Amino acid sequence: MPKDSGIGASTKRREDVRFLSGKGVYTDDLNLRGQTYAVMVRSSVAHGKIVSIDTTAAEGMPGVVAVFTGEDFKDVGGNPAGWLINSRNGEPMREPKRPVLAHGKVRHVGDAYAAVIAETYQQAKDAAEQLAADTEIEELPAIVDMAAALADSSNRVHDEIPDNQCFDWGWIEDNRAAVDAAIKNAPHVTTLELVNNRLVPNAMEPRASIGEYFPGTGDYKLTTTSQNPHLTRLLIAAFVMGIPENKLTVVAPDVGGGFGSKIYHYGEEAVVLAAAKKLGRPVRWTAERSESFLSDAHGRDHVTKIELASDLEGNFIAFRTETLANVGAYLSNFSTATPTFLHGTLMAGPYKVPNVYVNVKTVFTNTAPVDAYRGAGRPEATYSLERVIDKMCRELNLDPFEVRRKNFITTDMFPYTTPVGLPYDTGDYHATLDKAMEIGDVAGFASRRAASAAKGKLRGMGLSTWIEACGIAPSHLVGVLGSRVGLYDAATVRVNATGNISVMVGAHSHGQGHETVFPQIVAEKLGVPESSVEIVHGDTSKIPFGMGSYGSRSLAVCGVAVTKAIDKIVAKGKKIAAHMLEASEEDISFADGKFSVAGTDKAKSFGEIAFSAYVPHNYPLETLEPGLEETAFYDPGNFTYPAGAYICEVEVDPETGKVEVCSFTCADDFGNVMNPMIVDGQVHGGVGQGIGQALLENTSYDENGQLLTGSYMDYAMPRASDVPFYKVDYSCQTPCTHNPLGVKGCGEAGAIGSPPAVVNAVIDALHSGGHTHVKHIDMPVSPSRVWSAING
Amino acid sequence: MHNFEFVKPSSVADAVAALKDEDALALSGGQTLMPTMKQRLAAPSKLVSLTGIAEMQGVRQSGGVLEIGAATPHAVVAREAAAVYPALAALAGGIGDPAVRNVGTIGGSLANNDPAACYPSAALASGATIVTNAREIAADDFFQGLFSTALEEGEIITAVRFPIPQKAAYAKFEQPASRFALTGAFVAKYAGGVRVAITGASEDGVFRWSEGEAALSSNFSPAALSGLSVSADGMMGDLHGTPAYRANLVKVMTQRAVAAAS
Numbered sequence A: 001m002p003k004d005s006g007i008g009a010s011t012k013r014r015e016d017v018r019f020l021s022g023k024g025v026y027t028d029d030l031n032l033r034g035q036t037y038a039v040m041v042r043s044s045v046a047h048g049k050i051v052s053i054d055t056t057a058a059e060g061m062p063g064v065v066a067v068f069t070g071e072d073f074k075d076v077g078g079n080p081a082g083w084l085i086n087s088r089n090g091e092p093m094r095e096p097k098r099p100v101l102a103h104g105k106v107r108h109v110g111d112a113y114a115a116v117i118a119e120t121y122q123q124a125k126d127a128a129e130q131l132a133a134d135t136e137i138e139e140l141p142a143i144v145d146m147a148a149a150l151a152d153s154s155n156r157v158h159d160e161i162p163d164n165q166c167f168d169w170g171w172i173e174d175n176r177a178a179v180d181a182a183i184k185n186a187p188h189v190t191t192l193e194l195v196n197n198r199l200v201p202n203a204m205e206p207r208a209s210i211g212e213y214f215p216g217t218g219d220y221k222l223t224t225t226s227q228n229p230h231l232t233r234l235l236i237a238a239f240v241m242g243i244p245e246n247k248l249t250v251v252a253p254d255v256g257g258g259f260g261s262k263i264y265h266y267g268e269e270a271v272v273l274a275a276a277k278k279l280g281r282p283v284r285w286t287a288e289r290s291e292s293f294l295s296d297a298h299g300r301d302h303v304t305k306i307e308l309a310s311d312l313e314g315n316f317i318a319f320r321t322e323t324l325a326n327v328g329a330y331l332s333n334f335s336t337a338t339p340t341f342l343h344g345t346l347m348a349g350p351y352k353v354p355n356v357y358v359n360v361k362t363v364f365t366n367t368a369p370v371d372a373y374r375g376a377g378r379p380e381a382t383y384s385l386e387r388v389i390d391k392m393c394r395e396l397n398l399d400p401f402e403v404r405r406k407n408f409i410t411t412d413m414f415p416y417t418t419p420v421g422l423p424y425d426t427g428d429y430h431a432t433l434d435k436a437m438e439i440g441d442v443a444g445f446a447s448r449r450a451a452s453a454a455k456g457k458l459r460g461m462g463l464s465t466w467i468e469a470c471g472i473a474p475s476h477l478v479g480v481l482g483s484r485v486g487l488y489d490a491a492t493v494r495v496n497a498t499g500n501i502s503v504m505v506g507a508h509s510h511g512q513g514h515e516t517v518f519p520q521i522v523a524e525k526l527g528v529p530e531s532s533v534e535i536v537h538g539d540t541s542k543i544p545f546g547m548g549s550y551g552s553r554s555l556a557v558c559g560v561a562v563t564k565a566i567d568k569i570v571a572k573g574k575k576i577a578a579h580m581l582e583a584s585e586e587d588i589s590f591a592d593g594k595f596s597v598a599g600t601d602k603a604k605s606f607g608e609i610a611f612s613a614y615v616p617h618n619y620p621l622e623t624l625e626p627g628l629e630e631t632a633f634y635d636p637g638n639f640t641y642p643a644g645a646y647i648c649e650v651e652v653d654p655e656t657g658k659v660e661v662c663s664f665t666c667a668d669d670f671g672n673v674m675n676p677m678i679v680d681g682q683v684h685g686g687v688g689q690g691i692g693q694a695l696l697e698n699t700s701y702d703e704n705g706q707l708l709t710g711s712y713m714d715y716a717m718p719r720a721s722d723v724p725f726y727k728v729d730y731s732c733q734t735p736c737t738h739n740p741l742g743v744k745g746c747g748e749a750g751a752i753g754s755p756p757a758v759v760n761a762v763i764d765a766l767h768s769g770g771h772t773h774v775k776h777i778d779m780p781v782s783p784s785r786v787w788s789a790i791n792g
Numbered sequence B: 001m002h003n004f005e006f007v008k009p010s011s012v013a014d015a016v017a018a019l020k021d022e023d024a025l026a027l028s029g030g031q032t033l034m035p036t037m038k039q040r041l042a043a044p045s046k047l048v049s050l051t052g053i054a055e056m057q058g059v060r061q062s063g064g065v066l067e068i069g070a071a072t073p074h075a076v077v078a079r080e081a082a083a084v085y086p087a088l089a090a091l092a093g094g095i096g097d098p099a100v101r102n103v104g105t106i107g108g109s110l111a112n113n114d115p116a117a118c119y120p121s122a123a124l125a126s127g128a129t130i131v132t133n134a135r136e137i138a139a140d141d142f143f144q145g146l147f148s149t150a151l152e153e154g155e156i157i158t159a160v161r162f163p164i165p166q167k168a169a170y171a172k173f174e175q176p177a178s179r180f181a182l183t184g185a186f187v188a189k190y191a192g193g194v195r196v197a198i199t200g201a202s203e204d205g206v207f208r209w210s211e212g213e214a215a216l217s218s219n220f221s222p223a224a225l226s227g228l229s230v231s232a233d234g235m236m237g238d239l240h241g242t243p244a245y246r247a248n249l250v251k252v253m254t255q256r257a258v259a260a261a262s
Ligand SMILES: Cc1cc2nc3c(=O)[nH]c(=O)nc-3n(C[C@H](O)[C@H](O)[C@H](O)COP(=O)(O)OP(=O)(O)OC[C@H]3O[C@@H](n4cnc5c(N)ncnc54)[C@H](O)[C@@H]3O)c2cc1C
Pocket: B025, B026, B027, B028, B029, B030, B031, B032, B033, B034, B050, B070, B071, B094, B095, B096, B097, B100, B103, B104, B105, B106, B107, B108, B109, B111, B112, B114, B116, B117, B118, B119, B151, B155, B156, B157, B158, B178, B179, B180, B181
């Protein structure tokens, strides 16, 4: 019987009532007395020298109250990169300053170099247009192509960086010679060059920020679309503006999706705070959709050559990868971690391959900054691996299912440390593969292919067996790897006098469902109804210092902090019960919401204990503090390692090249599952994004650095009609061994595992139609590209 | 968006008079014009709404002709033309999404003549007559390349007259992002022969595929086109399709339209 509440129940998402009925409160919904409107003035060229900005006309326009340029911020700190990566030669990465507003030079189309603040939005728009007209920018040749950027030191995104390279990273450098030798001596080597296409995040809610300043106290408040308000506060306080942390409150109210793009601190946040202080009035800014396209941190953008060495039976001997990773014009906060420690460390996949080496060169270009986007590095790793394995199977005429099977790490090998350094704690990759083959009815594929052929369609099946490292992240590990922050999380459980509970969490929900799931855990552990538990998140003045939500970490890190805080509540409750029941603490047990004295029928309900904690009329105050509120910080001992097997079936129309996804099957191991319905939703959304990347989403800059796909007229987002009804299963569960919930995380899985399954299926379809010359098609596998490949 | 004046006349004559102002523009469904104004790419001083003019609304049949008021929304055409001219109704029902179809109008679409729009192919393949406040223009003379038409400044389309064909169909291959026509083929069979109009493909906008028409006029079947090949010269090339790809789609989509019409 499925449970109807608590851990494992498919409790309906309580937040959806407000989201779906228009009662959410997003940043742009707030209206403040005396507010003013900021509009950014953005570069229309990809690369240029700012010769002059004449602000006089704009300043004199109706309603204009202030104009800022890069000059106003030239002495404040830069927005830093969160990870320090060293090059193979030991040199630290090149880290150019990322200014609040561009100063001296503009470096990508959409780079903001000035801001206009006015009484109304339209007035600010008008003045911004005027300011753009009064700005002289000397256009320089745009640096767009990564290989060309590395080769030509005469043209530089940052004048102080001659070859436009941020770093040249080897992982693990000491293994390089052995990997080279293994490849040289291998019976077979499969080589594949591929592009992991750049993606625009396209959160439904565009970025928005409101700055406030309170002259009476000197306090600042920033309301902003953030996935991690404390991190944003830290970046602004410690690095960019030098405001003491305790003088700055950052609030992220309802946030309409982030997918990574709202992890980072952006210049607009600093502008609205500085402007609010100068004016003594609230200053608000909301991105237009076209600004989001140009200025949100994009995702992916790798150009990779991968080699797979194997014997003729398909046993893997080595993987060697050379990747150029685009960081765009500036280093966004996690841009240096994404192509390295979230990518290179995953290049062994779920396989017992002995030799792995990864080289990543990160390159500055005159394009929008690139950073973590749902999956962040792990989709890139999975795509390279699963595509080259598929190619190898074709070259050696081997069954892709069997090849995976014979190379999987087996259950008796855990804990298993890969040649790229990750200690996998547990997993069962054969089980998820078997499950996927069963529910995906692999056995019935031949007849489905025949049915498609009868309609003139080519049917293909593609497999991807993926693994990721999430539950980001053990601070001790990431510290060694270059992280400049810790990645624990925190929760405070406050039991109120009347017995209901507020849980203040460091995780931030921007659509995931924390407001539903965390109460399920609390309710289960404390024996109270879910409805008596409320989650408080997104406000640094209310919550403990947590690190926010990304990297499938909310449950596996913050959820564990919640359980640890609950453990402390129970321990404190036992003390109170012992006092009330005149028993010794050791004799008190807690179950089903009751504290009872062992071997007696003496008991106090959870509510009675809570009330007593706040009405402590006869407490022995030397040994028993009033109140029932506990905080826990949890820093995980290891990453978690969800894994799974995805099978995609497509039909290709050979006359038009159009690909239709007919079925998509997921068998995942997420460890223990807290709310199956929410897991379904996360997988559906992730696979939808993966299908989007595989078939539709194309971020294209022309040679002048102009974004050709700057609106939905040209940037194709997946829609309901582009995706099938998914088959999702997560019954194969190897609980995480190092957190008490046994959870692994499911937020990014779909986006990580799905793209290669789709592309493998397309290649399979084309081969079945005799188009065996097609070895690879880069994503997005658009109709035109498929047709051109067939007819090329 | 910049500020503008707004008027909503109730007669064609008043609309024409209101459009005499410098920088005045006709506004129909606004599905093209409003986004352009929001992006500040157009800044008319005055908008003259055409949606309050009764005679510009509705779908009427008289004899072998279907007349549609220029300010009739796509959704109304999809509904009310379905019995008489199902191919045209299906085309209207496949434009954009429900919100677009409930306000976007046939007159706005034809006046705009977007090279990827659907309606121009129906008008051209049907040999329709574009009726304006001043004259009647044959579809063959109306479309004059990308975003350009025979309309004079201040001239407004009031209605469109479609001769009703024996058989017809529209086959649209959607551009993956905008879902406009990457290439669309409208095929209409009349007693006097078959007309084929292609949208989305050519650098010159909607055009009649005369070779296809000839082949289909003698044998109205997809097979009749098998031997033809379409040159990529003059076809549009962009992120969504090369000229060769679009040339291929001209034939494939025409064949599909014929199959659907047969
Ligand atoms: C999301 C979206 C998807 C779309 N998808 C499609 C699609 O798949 N296929 C397709 O064909 N179209 C599509 N469109 C376009 C849509 O059909 C528009 O409605 C149409 O192109 C313009 O019609 P309108 O009534 O909105 O014109 P408006 O935007 O009001 O006007 C367009 C232009 O025509 C002029 N004009 C308007 N009416 C007249 C008139 N009667 N006489 C003279 N000039 C006039 C205006 O001055 C203006 O310059 C889409 C639009 C959107 C927003």
